C-alpha cells in the first residue's frame with residue numbers, strides 16, 4: 014500500500030498566503046510525492062494555547078487528530094504549528110497520539126525523510142535565514158532549512174547575530190503589545206538592512222507576516238520569502 | 250493599576266534604552282557566555298546535574314534544612330527563621346540595634362532587595378551602604394537594580410559621571426565619556442569613576458559595624474555560606490565588620506560542598522561569561538558574630554506547587570534576562586519587580602500577591618531562549634504558558650477575550666461553518682483593520698490581505 | 714519556631730515525588746602539565762595594565778626569595794603586609810583599623826590549574842587583609858599544591874567535612890578584583906587587589922627559610 018501523505022496547511026496560510034501552500038505542493042509533487050488535502054482541517058490551536066485558553070486549544074487538538082490520524086505522514090509549510098502539534102498536544106490531550114510524531118515541517122520532511130538537499134532552485138541575492146523560535150528550539154533547529162538554501166544557486170546566505178532573535182510575533186503577543194512586538198521586528202530588519210540583504214527567508218509564514226508587515230509599514234527594503242516559494246522557484 | 254502594556258510602550262519609544270541593553274547583553278555578556286559554552290563539552294551534562302541536585306534538595310528540603318541549621322549552629326552561627334520580608338527586616342534591625350550598629354556595609358544581595366532591608370534600616374536610623382559599584386549607584390540614584398547581576402545595565406557612563414558629580418564623589422565630569430569618544434579614553438574614564446567610588450566607599454567599609462549579605466548557596470552538610478563575586482566588596486562587607494547578618498532564602502540550600510563543583514562551573518559562565526568569578530568565599534566557622542536568617546517570604550507556598558516548585562532552583566545568574574528580547578527592550582524596570590525577565594515573570598506572581606503581577610506571564614513572545622540558556626534547566630517558557638492557563642482558568646482575563654476565543658474555537662471545530670463564513674476578502678480586511686486584534690496589529694504594522702482564493706478552494710479546483 | 718517551620722516543610726515535602734541525588738558530574742580531564750595550564754589560565758586573566766608577570770616560575774625556596782625581593786623592589790616594608798597564619802589572630806588583637814598596603818604576601822593551600830585560581834584558607838577575618846586590602850597580591854606556592862580543577866577542590870573539601878577539619882574560611886581567588894558594572898567595560902581594580910601574582914616553585918616552599926630570607930620585607 015502506498016504511503017499516504019497529508020498536507021497540513023496552517024489556517025492563516027490557507028486564508029492569506031495560499032501561494033505559499035501552492036509552492037509547497039509544487040515542491041513535493043516535483044519530487045513525486047502525491048499529497049492529499051483534507052478540507053476539514055482548520056487550526057492547530059496554537060493561538061488559544063499560547064493565550065492560556067487551553068480548554069479551547071484541547072478541542073482543536075482533538076479535531077486535528079481526527080482529521081490527520083489517517084495519514085502515514087503529515088507535511089506542513091510552517092515550523093511553529095508543527096512544533097505545537099509535536100510537543101504540546103500531549104499536555105493538552107493528556108495522552109500520546111501517535112499521529113503527532115508523524116507530522117513534519119516541510120524542510121525537515123525534505124531533508125530527513127526524502128533525503129533531498131538540492132531542489133535545483135535558483136534565486137539571486139543576499140538573504141538572512143529566519144527560523145521560527147519553536148522550530149529552532151523544539152524541532153531540528155536551522156539545519157534542514159540551511160542545507161536546502163545552501164543549494165539554491167545564486168543565493169548568498171548571510172549569517173547575522175540577529176538570526177536567532179525572535180521576530181516579535183508570538184501569536185497574540187503581537188496584538189497585546191503592538192509597539193514592543195514591532196520593536197523586536199524592527200531591530201532584526203535594521204540589521205538585515207545594514208548588511209544590505211535582499212530577502213529574509215523563513216520556513217514559517219507567521220514570522221514573515223510580522224517582519225513583512227513592519228517592513229511595508231516602515232519602508233524596509235528587505236523582502237520576506239517563504240522557503241517553499243524559493244525552493245519551488247515561485248519568486249517573481 | 251500599573252500596566253505593562255502602557256509602560257512598555259513608553260520604554261520602547263526610547264530606542265536608546267534597547268540599544269544600551271543590546272550592547273550590554275548581545276554584544277558583550279552573551280558573546281562571552283556563548284564562546285565559553287562552545288568550549289565546554291560538559292555544559293549540558295552539568296546543567297542536567299545542577300537541575301537534579303536542586304530538585305533533589307527541594308524534595309528533601311526538610312532534611313537539608315535541619316542538617317544545615319545543625320551544622321551552622323555547631324559552627325557558631327545563630328540561625329533564625331523569617332516568614333516574610335517584613336519579619337526578616339525586623340530581625341535585622343533588632344540585631345543591629347542590640348549591637349549598637351550605626352553603619353551597615355551591604356554586599357550585593359537580591360534577597361536584600363526583595364525584602365527591602367535598606368529602607369527598614371534607614372527607618373531605624375541606621376545607615377546602609379551598598380558596596381557593589383552598581384548597587385551603590387542604584388542607591389545614590391534611589392532606583393532599584395534593573396538586572397540581577399548587572400544592576401545598572403542601562404546606565405551610560407555619562408549618567409554615572411553626572412550622578413557622581415552631584416554627590417561630590419568626583420569634582421569634574423571628565424572629558425571623553427560619551428558614546429562617541431575614543432574607546433581608550435572611555436576605558437580610562439570608567440577606571441576613574443570606579444576609583445572614585447572605591448575611595449568613597451573605603452572608609453565606610455572600614456568603619457561599618459555590621460555587614461549584611463545574602464548567599465549564593467548554603468551547604469547543608471557543613472553549614473557553609475557561599476558568596477560569589479568579582480569586586481571583593483562582599484569579602485570586605487562580610488569579613489571586616491564584627492557582626493555579619495546573612496539573609497538566605499530557603500531555596501539556596503544544596504546538599505554538599507562537592508556540589509559546588511557543578512554550580513560554580515555554571516554560574517559565572519551563565520552570568521557574566523567568565524570561566525570563574527573573582528572570589529568564591531566559603532564562610533564556614535565565622536569569626537564575626539554571624540546571624541543567618543532563613544527566609545520564607547512565599548517560598549514554602551511555591552514549594553507546595555507541584556507544577557512550579559522548580560522555580561526555586563533558580564541561581565539568579567541573569568542569563569535568561571540577557572537572552573530575552575522582551576527584557577532587552579524594556580529593561581528590568583519594565584517588570585516592576587526586583588526579579589525581572591523570564592524568571593521574574595514567572596516567579597513574581599508567586600512571591601507577590603498584587604494582581605498586577607498577573608500581567609507578567611503574558612509579557613513574552615514565548616521564544617524559549619530563556620529555557621535554552623538557563624544553567625539549571627528551568628523550562629521557563631513552559632512555566633509562562635502554565636501561568637497563562639491558570640490565569641485564564643481563574644477568570645483573570647477580560648470577558649470579551651474569553652468570549653472571542655470560545656467563538657473562534659467553535660468555528661475552528663466546525664470546518665464547514667469555517668469555510669462558509671469567509672466574507673469577501675476586501676470587507677473582512679477592512680473589518681479586521683478597524684476592530685479587535687487587527688486594529689492593534691495595524692497600530693504598528695501592515696496587515697496581509699486576505700487572498701482572493703483560499704488554498705482549500707484552489708485545491709478543490711485543481712486536485713479534486 | 715525553626716523546628717516548627719521545618720516540620721511544615723516536611724509535610725509539604727511528604728507529598729512530593731522524591732528526586733534522586735545524581736552521580737557526580739564528569740569533568741573533562743585537564744591535559745598537560747598542570748603548572749603550564751595554571752600559568753596560561755592566570756595569564757589570560759591579567760588586568761589591562763598589569764606591569765608585571767602573573768606567574769613567575771622558580772625551582773625552590775631560595776629562588777622564590779630572590780624573586781619575591783625583586784617583585785617588592787622599591788616598596789618600603791611598611792607598605793608590605795604578610796598574611797598571618799597563626800590561628801589565634803582575632804579582630805580584638807588588632808587595636809587599629811586595618812589599612813591598605815601596596816603589597817600583600819600570602820601562601821596558598823591549593824592552585825587550580827584549569828581556572829588559574831589561588832585557594833586560601835583564612836584562620837581569621839583579618840588574615841584576609843593581605844589578599845584584600847592591597848594593591849598587589851603576591852602568592853607563593855609550589856607545584857605539589859596544584860589541583861586540576863574545581864571538582865578536585867570541592868570534592869576534597871566535602872571529604873574534610875567528615876573528619877571535621879573544614880577551614881573557617883576558604884577563598885578561591887581567580888584573577889584580580891574587577892567590575893564591569895559601567896557599560897560592561899572591564900575595570901581593574903574594584904575594591905580589592907589590582908593584580909594577583911604567583912611565584913610558583915617546583916620544590917615545596919620552606920616557609921621558615923623564606924621568612925628568614927625575606928626578612929628585609931618584614
Ligand code: SF4
Pocket residue numbers: 519562563564565566567568569570592619622623624625626627
Ligand atoms: S531562571 Fe535560570 S537563567 Fe534565569 S536567572 Fe534563574 S538560573 Fe539564571
